[in-house]
Amino acid sequence: MSFAVTDAVSSALGAALDGVALRQRVIADNIANVDTPGFRATSVDFESSLRAAIADGGIARGDGQVTASAVPTDTPVGVNGNNVDLRKESLAALQSQFQYQLLTRAVNDRLSLVRTAATGQ
Numbered sequence: 001m002s003f004a005v006t007d008a009v010s011s012a013l014g015a016a017l018d019g020v021a022l023r024q025r026v027i028a029d030n031i032a033n034v035d036t037p038g039f040r041a042t043s044v045d046f047e048s049s050l051r052a053a054i055a056d057g058g059i060a061r062g063d064g065q066v067t068a069s070a071v072p073t074d075t076p077v078g079v080n081g082n083n084v085d086l087r088k089e090s091l092a093a094l095q096s097q098f099q100y101q102l103l104t105r106a107v108n109d110r111l112s113l114v115r116t117a118a119t120g121q
Helices: 008-032 048-054 085-120
Strands: 042-045 069-072
Touching: 008 042, 008 048, 008 085, 042 048
Parallel strands: none
Antiparallel strands: 042 069
16 A cells, blocks of 8 residues: 555555455455365464564665565364364454554544644644
C-alpha cells in the first residue's frame, strides 16, 4: 500500500497492511481447502521482517524491504493428508480481521493528522 505521505510511520503501516492482507488471503485459502485431500495449510509471517526493517532503520531511510513469507504449518496431518485445522484457521481469521481494523484506524488517524497539519484545521 502506498501513501501520498511517505515517512517511516506511513511506510511501516503500509507494510503491515500488506502483510495482514496476505495473511487473510492465505487463511481464506486454507479454509476453502479444509476438505481437500493432501492439502497442506500455510501461514504468513511478515512481522519479523517488518521488525528488522524498523530496527535497522531501513523503513526510515525508505529502503527497508519488508517481505511476507508463507510457510507450511506444523499442524498434524490427518488421514487424508490434509492438515487444515478449521478451529485454528477461524481464530487466525478473526485475529487478522482485528489487526486489519486496527491498522486501518491507525492509517486514518495518521492521514487526519497530516490533513490537520497541512490545512491548520
